Amino acid sequence: MKVAKFGGSSVANAEQLKKVANIIQSDADRKIIVVSAPGKRNSDDIKVTDLLIDLGEAYRLGQSHEQELQRVVDRFEAILEELHLSKDVLHDIQTRVRKIFNDGNDLATKLDAIKAIGEDSLAKILSEYLVSLGMHARYVNPKEAGLILSDQPGSAQILDESFKLIHQLTKHDEIMVIPGFFGYTKEGKLVTFSRGGSDITGSIVAAGVKADLYENFTDVDSVYCVNPQIVKNPKEITSLTYKEMRELSYAGFSVFHAEALIPAFKERIPVCIKNTNNPGAKGTMIVNEKAETNQAVVGIASDTGFVSLYVSKYLMNREIGFGRRLLNILEDEGISFEHTPSGIDDLSVIIRENQLTEEKEAIVINRINKELKPDTVYIDRRLALIMIVGEGMHSFVGTAAKATKAFEEADVNLEMINQGSSEVSMMFGIKEEGVKRAVQSLYRVFFEEN
Known part of the structure; x- marks a missing residue:
């Protein structure tokens, strides 16, 4: 049937x-x-x-x-x-x-x-x-x-x-x-x-x-x-x-x-x-499964309309519960998040722009400053996410290097990089104005040069 x-x-x-x-x-x-x-x-x-x-x-x-x-x-x-x-x-x-x-x-x-x-x-x-x-x-x-x-x-x-x-x-x-x-x-x-x-x-x-x-x-x-x-x-x-x-x-x-x-x-x-x-x-x-392939990347996707909430605090990594309290603030305000790239002393939360209105932005920033006392907190708007996808990526050496080369050739600056534990995809955050150039360059690197 x-x-x-x-x-x-x-x-x-x-x-x-x-x-x-x-x-x-x-x-x-x-x-x-x-x-x-x-x-x-x-x-x-x-x-x-x-x-x-x-x-x-x-x-x-x-x-x-x-x-x-x-x-x-x-x-x-x-x-x-x-x-x-x-x-x-x-x-x-x-x-x-x-x-x-x-x-x-x-x-x-x-x-x-x-x-x-x-x-x-x-x-x-x-x-x-x-x-x-x-x-x-x-x-x-x-x-x-x-x-x-x-x-x-x-x-x-x-x-x-x-x-x-x-x-x-x-x-x-x-x-x-x-x-x-x-x-x-x-x-x-x-x-x-x-x-x-x-x-x-x-x-x-x-x-x-x-x-x-x-x-x-x-x-x-x-x-x-x-x-x-x-x-x-x-x-x-x-x-x-x-x-x-x-x-x-x-x-x-x-x-x-x-x-x-x-x-x-x-x-x-x-x-x-x-x-x-x-x-x-x-x-x-x-x-569900497919045969092994000689292609690391099967597709390139892009989407616009994202913002990054950036929070930095010295010795953040030693402050137990910092990330949970930050996400609780977003939960209290009815805001869902997409990704959370992080470093030792800083954390970014990627949010869809329609989730974070200017009114909510003011409330969130105020609460973060009051409750978490960070060194720095700000919102970066007009971001786009580009994702390269392929279950074969984990078997190929240099996939990330090829991707970053493509962004360099497109004269597009990377705001962030994030790879999921499944190794099926790799996400790049850039400013919206560079999406077309970046995607075209990634296509050349992964599909034309091969």
Whole structure:
């Protein structure tokens, strides 16, 4: 059995849905289909989920939201007309929106229910279209599928008991179309994963049914070793391990939601990234283990929007509990951190910029000065992280030397270096303005010169 998940670009319009139907028809093993909401039809377009967020925002502000609702309806109506399907879904959307806004739930729950309409409506349309083509298919609501989630609107987590329920799907013979992105609490309340969570749904369902393969269809032939917007025509990656993909996703690769692979990884289910527009392409396989390679680095990722909290104090290393107290201050202020490179007398904490507002910055600095009495404390903003990733790095001598050479050739100063104990990745902190030069230089060193 294969579980196939189709992303927003794959279901953006009727033309794309016809391609999806052909892909499903071409392989009888594709029994379970997970779909996103319609994405952008072109670069100037708006994703349906964003239209639904606008709809929810208008409601939150107490404004008329009929125009926002009509924009959502128009998107689905265009799909239905071209596929020659009934327009029952449109009436369903309008009825659901009014019901959600008039129920007694809290605002966060209402907004989750509104956002989920995109995936839910698309799943109903695709299942109806497959039936119209003569396939034995049906829509399956996430509650029926067994997706039981924690009660955390906008950031729900799957509960362990779900997987036994999801496995019951294997008893059915028809093609099952499941909307991604949302599930239900034990009490029956609709909640969503974090943004991009349809990938999470696909991985969870694949794990639950113990699929032989989880296919993730997107709009690229494969994963590239570097962002094609930075390096023209970069090399494709034919095979990655879960660890490598997880590191690349965290550091800026947009192919997968950073959390998406965890359920598949735990069940050791291989994942294949394929192109809806070119399904014959080999794609990229993501596996638990792969054969030894002569390549130290498989990918280079970069992300901007970080800050560094730098704290220095003479004999810090002898002051028991210093690091814990520093991190407790961040915890008290609701701030999560990414990395903590350190020296004998100094410690840096890397934080995403949106976590540390100017108001919080003033509070944190004041508390550090008062409670920890450091010699120096300051915030360094506009930082970027660049990560080179490869499970083979530990077998090659000179990987760090090659990387630092690349930064030197790009005339980019290194603010910090950090390597995890797993030796799967090496992280470099630089100023944002040097990202493009640095990534291009790293690509030359690790992929062109070799």
